[in-house]
Amino acid sequence: MKQIIIIGGGAAGFFCASNLDETKYKIIILEQNSDVLQKVKISGGGRCNVSHACFDPKELIQFYPRGNKELLSVFTKFQPGDTMEWFEQRNISLKIENDNRIFPESNSSQTIINTFLNEVQKKNIDVKTKSVVKEIVKDGERYIVKTSSEDLVADYIIYATGSSPKSLKIVESLGHRIISLVPSLFTFNIKNDLLKDLAGTSFENAEVSIPKLKTAESGPLLITHWGLSGPAILKISAWEAINLAKVKYNFEIEVNFISKTLDEAEEIFQNFRHSNPKKTIGQSKIFEVTNRFWQKILDTLKIDLNKQVAHISGKEMQAILISLCSKKLQVTGKSTFKDEFVTAGGVDLKEINFKNMSSKILPRFYIAGEVLNIDAVTGGFNFQACWSEAWLIAQDLNMK
Ligand SMILES: Cc1cc2nc3c(=O)[nH]c(=O)nc-3n(C[C@H](O)[C@H](O)[C@H](O)COP(=O)(O)OP(=O)(O)OC[C@H]3O[C@@H](n4cnc5c(N)ncnc54)[C@H](O)[C@@H]3O)c2cc1C
Structure with a gap:
């Protein structure tokens, strides 16, 4: 069985893991903190604004100052309607508020966290917390992922480290161009x-x-x-x-x-x-x-x-x-703004194949979430980009 290592236990990493075919792969999530999904926890004032009720991809991309062109094809395959269906299939009711923001009916981000934790548990995915990835080394057809405590070998990498500058340096050292980080929102x-x-x-x-x-x-x-x-x-x-x-x-x-x-x-x-x-x-x-x-x-x-x-x-x-x-x-x-900061900048979008979110520079290497030079205005759009990108990666790997 081939080994997938997901680096980053945040929104993009967990959504991707939740959609991967565990019968085909061994899957590990590496998270540097002692708790996963910390940003989901505090998102939307603790309620988690999971998405936005805008179901036309052409309209939806207007909310993304960076990434709008590239996301069009991504949203054609997975958009807010699919997000709602995905959660509803797992018995999580979502509601659309007057301003079109989508929240869990429970008004608690813990509902979203529990859904992801259940999914990865059902799939027997190994979640390693307090695992700081320090370096990734290409080794023939595989990658060696060096963490604070061990070296792991991966056939595929899903890089979803959010906006951490240290982790951007790791992909930079592997050959990706990084657009400088600046605050947005x-x-x-x-x-x-x-x-x-x-x-x-x-x-x-x-x-x-x-x-x-x-x-x-x-x-x-x-x-x-x-x-x-x-x-x-x-x-x-x-x-x-x-x-x-x-x-x-x-x-x-x-x-x-x-x-x-x-x-x-x-x-x-x-x-x-x-x-x-x-x-x-x-x-x-x-x-x-x-x-x-x-x-x-x-x-x-x-x-x-x-x-x-x-x-x-x-x-x-x-x-x-x-x-x-x-x-x-x-x-x-x-x-x-209410501690809700998002960063513009990150991995240059020219180096990503938006059909499946794979790196054009590194083979068998996928990148998703805030680590990319994609960001949106407030309203659930930042998470939607994570869900859609992560879903594409899972589909690509499941079809291999
Ligand atoms: C206070 C706040 C509220 C927000 N509310 C909303 C909202 O309601 N709706 C919305 O759409 N967006 C919201 N956002 C934005 C949203 O949270 C982000 O866009 C989203 O979390 C990005 O997901 P991600 O998976 O790319 O990164 P993250 O969620 O940041 O996850 C990345 C993970 O990778 C880990 N990591 C990083 N480097 C390493 C490494 N070297 N080794 C191991 N692990 C590593 C990090 O610890 C982190 O857990 C909010 C942001 C903030 C700050």
Whole structure:
């Protein structure tokens, strides 16, 4: 029987193991920590956002700043619908939430972990924890995997070590090119009077652009203690991860809090003025923003709250509209989003055969998961890439 060694007891490694034909292979999973699946455990705030209810591969790839082209063929073979079916076949109910994120019905990541542990136990797969892979040496048709405690021999290797820089060095030393790691999915640190003391204030649909990079994203936006967060910010942080690292997270953004053009906003203002000339500006929350935010705009512009709307000058009106629709803010750094950090960078995708996730450089060597230069925005997409890639590897090996 040929020997498969899976390096990395995380999402990609375990999903692959769970789909391998144990009657054909001897299978070992090597994990450096004392516990496997640690990231699955803490994922989705402990609930594990396993996937996203987007069932059209062409639409799905739009959520992957890196890897979108390559993943198209992968998702054609295994996509979120298949993930749901896979878990349901194992009596795990999943639910789709309003924002299309998919979670286990139990709301506990332990359900997902238990499913994988059951699968590998049923298949008699040997899971070796506290086994740090230090080096892999090619030895004719086989590989010698050197761990902290022993040397093991493999016919096939599945490399699924996540974003560990040390483990990237191992594949680099075997000849793979590594694209430098940079963080993706982060929030923006901003010090500006307009945001001060407004943590928790949210906007249903805002637009955020980075003029210098000619890029924009829209979606919900949230003021935090440190600056801005929410889907609009996270999306732009992921798509521009590499460019923003280059400018050391110092750049200017323009925010449209109400997703209206200046002309549209002016029309709304003028119509309001026409119908409510005597109302004071302080009591006239003309736009769909929170009262606190409206007061803050007037406060930062030093507009007298008791002034009647009819008496607001053209200059004052323009200043209000600019604060709402094209507010320039200086970003001076980044913060991690709820500890959910993902890294851009990893093994160069040009060196992977996406039909089966095999290395184009190393024979009988497969690579999957975050170790590749693939990452997605938040919402269950990162796990979906792991499941789909790992499934392809298992299919390829099962058919040999
Ligand atoms: C806090 C947090 C929450 C997240 N929540 C979600 C979510 O809800 N939904 C989602 O889609 N994504 C989420 N993500 C992203 C997701 O967790 C990752 O994309 C995913 O875990 C990557 O899986 P992987 O198998 O490639 O790597 P990992 O899960 O990181 O697994 C790699 C494993 O390899 C082991 N390893 C590394 N090097 C060696 C070595 N040399 N020898 C032996 N073992 C080694 C590591 O210890 C690790 O256990 C979250 C990430 C974080 C940090």
